[in-house]
Amino acid sequence: MSDQGSYYxxxxxxxxxxxxxxxxxxxxxxxxxxxLSLDNxxxxxxxxxxxxxxxxxxDNDLIRNFAKTGDAIGQRIIVYGRVLDENARPVPGALVELxxxxxxxxxxxxxxxxxxxxxxxxGGCGRAITDAEGRYWFRTIKPGAYPWPNGVNxxxxxxxxxxxxGHAFAQRLxxxxxxxxxxxxxxxxxxxxxxxxxxIDQLTAVLDRNATLPxxxxxxxxxxxxxxxxxxxxxxRMEGN
Amino acid sequence: MFQKxxxxxxxxxxxxxxxxxxxxTPNWVEITGVWDxxxxxxxxxxxxxxxxxxxxxxxxxxxxxxxxxxxxxxWQADADGLYNSPEEKRGKxxxxxxxxxxxxxxxxxxxxxxxxxxxxRVPYKDGRLMAPHITVWVVAxxxxxxxxxxxxxxxxxxxxxxCPVLARIEHKFRLPTLIAARSEENGMPTYTFDIRxxxxxxxVFFDI
Ligand SMILES: [Fe+3]
Numbered sequence: 401m402s403d404q405g406s407y408y409x410x411x412x413x414x415x416x417x418x419x420x421x422x423x424x425x426x427x428x429x430x431x432x433x434x435x436l437s438l439d440n441x442x443x444x445x446x447x448x449x450x451x452x453x454x455x456x457x458x459d460n461d462l463i464r465n466f467a468k469t470g471d472a473i474g475q476r477i478i479v480y481g482r483v484l485d486e487n488a489r490p491v492p493g494a495l496v497e498l499x500x501x502x503x504x505x506x507x508x509x510x511x512x513x514x515x516x517x518x519x520x521x522x523g524g525c526g527r528a529i530t531d532a533e534g535r536y537w538f539r540t541i542k543p544g545a546y547p548w549p550n551g552v553n554x555x556x557x558x559x560x561x562x563x564x565x566g567h568a569f570a571q572r573l574x575x576x577x578x579x580x581x582x583x584x585x586x587x588x589x590x591x592x593x594x595x596x597x598x599x600i601d602q603l604t605a606v607l608d609r610n611a612t613l614p615x616x617x618x619x620x621x622x623x624x625x626x627x628x629x630x631x632x633x634x635x636x637r638m639e640g641n
Numbered sequence: 642m643f644q645k646x647x648x649x650x651x652x653x654x655x656x657x658x659x660x661x662x663x664x665x666t667p668n669w670v671e672i673t674g675v676w677d678x679x680x681x682x683x684x685x686x687x688x689x690x691x692x693x694x695x696x697x698x699x700x701x702x703x704x705x706x707x708x709x710x711x712x713x714x715x716w717q718a719d720a721d722g723l724y725n726s727p728e729e730k731r732g733k734x735x736x737x738x739x740x741x742x743x744x745x746x747x748x749x750x751x752x753x754x755x756x757x758x759x760x761x762r763v764p765y766k767d768g769r770l771m772a773p774h775i776t777v778w779v780v781a782x783x784x785x786x787x788x789x790x791x792x793x794x795x796x797x798x799x800x801x802x803x804c805p806v807l808a809r810i811e812h813k814f815r816l817p818t819l820i821a822a823r824s825e826e827n828g829m830p831t832y833t834f835d836i837r838x839x840x841x842x843x844x845v846f847f848d849i
Contacts, residue, residue, distance in 0.1 A: 404730075408648075410848065415654045416785035423656070425783030428703035429838050433815075435848035438806060442763055443776050444789075444849045446726035447716065448741035456676055465675045486648050499664030507660045509670055511710075523672045525664045561657070563664055567728060569716045570849050574780055574787060576655040590656060593785050599653040625649045 405630025406440035407570045408486055416593035423589045424550055444570040450495040452529055459527045462500075462540035466523030473519050474503025474541030476617035479577070479605065482534040483564065486628025490534025494626070495565040497527040498538065505544030505556075514546055539617065542579070550589055557584035557591065566626040577622050578604045654786035661712050661780060662745055669745055681714065681743030684757045688737040691720030691758030695831040696792065696821065699751045700779060703839030707751035711781035715742045715755055715792075717774070722761030759794065759830075765805040772797050772804035779836055789847045792834045795822045810845060818844045 418430035438444075458465040463472045479498075483491040501507045501524065504516035508524050528536040540560070547555050560577045578585050578600075585591055585604065594600050602625070611619035662670045666679040685693065696715070700708040718724050723734035734740070744753045762770040775792040793801055801807055801820065810816050821832035836844050 407849075410651065412848070414650055418785055420785060423783070423785070426656075426785060427783075428706075429708070429781065429783035430703075430785075431788065431843055431846050432703075432839055433843055433845070435846050436810065438809070438847045438849050439766065440849055441765055441771065441806070442724065442729070442731075443716070443718070443771075443774070443791075446724035446728045448725070448739060449727055450680070454680070459676060466672065484649060486651055488647060488649050497664045499660060507663060508672055509660045509663055511659060523663075523667065523675050525667045525672060525675055527664075527676075561655075561661070561664060563657075563661075567726075569776055569778070572714070572778055572787060573652065573654060574657045574661070575652050593655070594653050599650070602650065602652055603655070625652045627651050628648065 405632040406445060407568065407627040407629050410627065414596060414599050416595075420589075420593040423593055426593070440568075440570055445568045447565060447567055447569040447571070449493060449567070450529060450565065454495075455527060455529055460536070460538045462522065462524065462526045462538065464539075465526065467521045470521055472502070472522035472541050474522075476539070477542050478537060478539055478611060478613065478617050478619040479560065479622055480535070480537035480611060480619065481605075481622040481624060483530045483536065483566070483624050483626060484534055485566070485626050489628075490530070490532070491566050491626055492530055492532045492534055493567075494530040494534070494536075495527065496530065496536045496624075497525070497563040498560050499525045500540065500543040500560040501546055503541050503544050505546030516544065516546065545584055554589055555584060555587070557582045557588050562624065564624060564626060571626040573624075573626060575603060575624070579620065580604055580606045656782060656785050657712060657780040657787075659710050659782040661710075665712055665743060666745055679743070681741060684739060684742045684755060686737050689758060690735050690738070693756065693829060694759050695754065695756055695826055695829050696775065696834060697752055697754040697831065698821070698834040698836060699753070700746055700781070700836045701838065701840075705840065708781055708838075709746055709748050709751045711746040711753070711779055713744050713746065713753045714778040715757070716740060716776040716778070717757065718760040718763050720758055720761050722763045724763075762800065767805070769803075769805050770800070771806055772800035774804075774806075777834070777836070784838070788838070789849050790836065790844050791819055791847070792832070793820045794832060795820050815843075815845050818842055
């Protein structure tokens with residue numbers, strides 16, 4: 401199967417709009433002109449590729465990769481899944497980067513002011529490259545919910561931030577993962593920038609008791625879908641004529 | 642009952658938030674010892690072909706304030722107009738040039754800065770050459786989905802005038818938002834590319 405076509409148009413109604421007043425920071429950071437539609441050129445259909453040599457052995461283990469005196473504190477979890485494209489095909493060699501708060505909901509960042517304690521053994525960053533079947537996995541601790549200055553009393557549900565590099569710059573994506581069953585998902589002004597409940601559900605990882613490590617860590621499955629590409633069965637023929 | 646398509650939906654975007662640097666440039670926010678060097682800091686080495694340049698700028702919000710928590714990524718062709726990517730089928734790009742860079746905007750000045758090379762021209766879909774350009778992607782707190790734009794070079798007037806992508810901009814007064822002015826900094830050609838998310842002179846962003 402040839403793979404040379406451009407990427408499917410992004411469904412902008414599935415993604416959040418730029419301007420979402422309930423998330424106040426978006427008000428002054430949202431473009432007001434319509435985006436200029438541009439069918440992919442080679443500048444968007446190519447992208448950087450990161451080799452497995454980029455990644456160190458502990459990069460996907462947030463319990464250990466910053467540890468100084470012992471393991472990070474918190475509920476031990478495995479986060480695993482596949483990176484697929486919209487054609488439901490695996491995306492091998494994708495770079496998956498993630499970052500998160502610690503078990504108390506505090507980030508390790510100089511601008512962070514939340515009073516929850518810093519965990520001396522938790523940095524909060526990790527990365528992995530997907531295998532031939534598009535699979536990745538991380539070991540980490542479940543992040544805590546945290547308050548943030550938006551409304552007087554707004555809280556983020558427990559979440560993990562994800563950044564993805566597929567095979568083309570057109571596929572570049574940053575998103576967040578939520579946890580199945582968390583009632584705070586439905587109270588969050590950032591989650592609600594997404595208007596379709598099915599789209600929010602797509603960002604909600606599911607508890608997988610079969611992938612649990614007995615006496616060690618719970619497991620959550622989180623598949624990520626990047627943009628898919630047109631097949632050029634017909635385009636090629638047209639170019640040949 | 643009609644048949645169902647088997648395609649999936651793209652995972653919806655969410656904002657990168659204020660702490661994107663923990664994941665993207667941890668060393669820059671003093672999370673050290675996890676990995677040695679943040680990705681995307683260095684684009685050029687001693688053997689990279691092409692004219693060395695600096696690309697720098699700031700990101701402004703709709704009130705004209707400088708945004709100090711943004712993350713900028715760039716993607717560009719090598720000096721001959723080839724991308725260092727497995728998807729590049731036209732030839733083999735300079736192995737000493739990755740073509741991808743990532744920089745935070747400075748926490749104090751709000752400036753981002755890349756040392757790179759001037760890219761060659763690459764063709765549009767119909768074979769016409771586009772003007773030399775760098776693809777730019779901006780994320781930050783308050784940006785719900787990453788913004789794509791392009792940096793074009795102020796001293797490429799002839800190429801810019803015939804670029805099929807620039808020609809698609811209907812409102813010509815917006816064209817200058819994509820054109821980086823050239824100056825010199827310690828003898829290095831320096832292109833300044835400010836990005837305005839909103840308001841007067843809002844940058845042209847693309848839906849690619
Ligand atoms: Fe967060």
